[in-house]
Amino acid sequence: MMNRLSTSELLNLIEQEIPRERILDSLANRYSYSFDASFGEYLPDIIVQATTKEEVSFLLKLANEHQFPVYPRGTATSLSGGSLAVHGGVMLDISQFEKKLIVDQENLLAIVSPSVITSEIHEAAESVGLFYPPDPSSSHVSTIGGNISENSSGPKGLKYGTTKEYVIGLEVVTPTGEIIRTGGKTVKNVTGYDLTRLIVGSEGTLGVITEAIIRLIPKPADRKTLLASFDSVINSGKAITNILASGILPSAMELMDNACIVAVENYMPSGLPTEAAAIIIIEVDGYKVAIQEEIDKCAEVCERFNATSVKVAKNEQERERIWKSRRMVSPAITQLGPTKISEDATVPRSKIPEMMERLGEIREKYKLNLVVFGHAGDGNLHPNILTDIRNVEEMKRVEDAVSEIFEAAIELGGTLSGEHGIGLLKAPYMSLELGENGLLMMKKIKEAWDPKNILNPGKIFPEEGQKKVVLI
């Protein structure tokens, strides 16, 4: 809440350093920055499109002096309400930041500004035979700044890890407006506290990222993909854990339950077995000879656990078809209801079968359209509930179901979020996973960096008395 200054006073102050055309305050603009890919809606008072670190620093210093909140925003694809202006104030749009994307082939790294779209990094790296593995499905839209802030990843997380494995240096404007550098250009760096890792995944609460140095690796020579169907989810889970136990580390292992398979087939027929209880997609990458042996072994394990069919893609076309059916899951399931609540509760992979069972029970208990797919190899499941926000009675049931999903994940030794972040929507459950003291340590860190709670307030930490998610 901007209780100290009126909007016009604030405008005048910001205008001293930032050109008027990059300060937006019309009602249409305010509504245009009031949402992200979750379904929250909060009106910011002003939007500032910063293009340099100096402008960010200026704005944050101003915010500390006059106590108004600032919310960094990339391209707002966050599914957890990460950039929403929950207390009004200034939306800091980073998507228009001066673009810089330098690939340093010799040192296997890239230096990027926060506004660069992730797929642009993929392209730049691949054009010189290198590889930047983190691959969220939103990679053609989301910014690297947003990816770093959310520690994003995708199917390749299993073998290659998440964004944090690749960020080795950052330039950050702290919540009090100082410009600092963390880490550097070396892969090894043990000088003091590892602030780089602290910032990665901090969801815009500890600083605004204005530049990043990211590590690249050589591009794998080849890849092979298979699709296996099962008539029991338990068996598919066992196949997954046994493949990993056999010493193979696939580059991706994706799971779809029956509801997802049926939804995809209804939406865009891809030849998936609609009677299967679950299918898994496995991809291995590396040297040609090695991957042939590995994919054969994966097929063997699937068969040992009673797969009803196992198909290895013979060419790029078949491979693309398999992946297309996986990519179609999200759009296909939205046909089941206009409001899509996408969770990413993650469990240790040995617990996948158990988690699937628990999710089945929750679906029955609350009578909801609940479907499950996800990155099974790393235990990162995406239970999705399809509903209609206008149906108040059902939304209340959804709230309870969501709480139960988180409780189940944590009981099984898992976590609230595998990749979408805590944001606004999961803040109430933080102490469930971390315990009161664990959460307190995190709060102390936030207070040390941001004594006036200027930067992205209302995220990660629950507000007083908040115990569960309130969707409407």
Add this chain to the structure above:
Amino acid sequence: MKTDEIDKKYSNKLYESAYDAANMCVQCGYCLPVCPTYLTMGNEAQSPRGRINLVKMAAEGKIDILNDLKEPMELCLGCRACEVACPVNVPYSEIYESALNVIAENKKASKSSHTMPDKLLQTMLKNLFPKKKHLRTAGSFLWFYQSSGLSKLTQKTKIMEMVSKPMGQFERALPKVESPNKRYKFGEHYKAVGERKMIVAFFPGCIMDAVMSKINRQSIELLQKCGIEVVIPQNITCCGALHSHQGEVDATKKLAKQNIEAFEELGVTYLINNAGGCGAMLYEYDKLLADEPEWKNRANKFVARSRDITEVLAEIDEIPYEKEWRGVITYQDSCHLRNVQGVIDPPRKLLKSIPGATFVELKNSHLCCASGGIYNLLHFEESMEILDEKMLHVIKTEASTIVTTNPGCLLQMRLGIERSGSKNKMQGLHLMEVIAEACGIN
């Protein structure tokens, strides 16, 4: 009615016509990277996701239709690239047309905001475009103007630019208009050369007919040379795209019905057009008339027989080429051909088939050139920013010819050539001009 009652009436109307469709949007942003206005303006309100959200907000009565919604909607090019990119098939054009319609009605109801340019546009839409005689007269006047040396004089003195900057710039980009006595006639049959393979009707359009009649004539002669008999329907009229983009639904429907009737009388295989924008409009008459039971079926049949000329030509095994083409050719998609009619490969296939020509794909050829109907006249600055960006890629191809398939795009690209100072290295042509010339048709 009091103003706030009017407002309520129109936001309710918007709710009825567009809310469910807008609510399908999951705000994933997959449409952002293909939206030209978002890419140049860098503002969420000028993105598909943003516009859909604003329609939702206006329908919920949270923002005002004229004060808040009008500008972002009018700045949309209607290129529909967002529709193709959307993973959940949000019907953007439905939302867009509903919004434009409600904005237009609201404007009329609250007369105070009825500005001069608006009025001029309405008059033109009502009186000029559906009347081919008037337009042809304008075209003839233009021919006289160009051939009498008058145009050189005005260009030198920059009189036009003093009247209006956009007009002045477009005036210079206009292709040479053909002498009126070379024009094909309405109602006439043009026989196939050799054995007749097919008989089709040709849709001449309004702007094409008036100022680019040469391209139409070449298209007809080319079809003839490929063994196709061509008839120009007597009562065919303007496709209605310009009316539709100004939210004039009733006027659009009237034109559509006249065209359907004109075509039905003929009993030919296809109705062929050579202008992406018109083609897309014809292609969606079924949607336009979906709520009129007695017309729906007739519209379906009409749509099923509507084709872009490139689709028909790309199926002909041997185009009767007579000459070698020299130089590199690149191609800018017409958005409506690509995004609405889904015609992507045929024009490319044709260009690659021309003997001697080297085809180079233009980076971002799928992004709109910002001609967008008459967008470039109504929103000159915004349009030029998108065009100048496009020209950077065009220049990189080192092409000596840039080809398009729509009159608006053609003018826009010619203007782009002027603006980027490439006039002596590069020309802008319609695909039919290129193929016709390679087939010895001048």
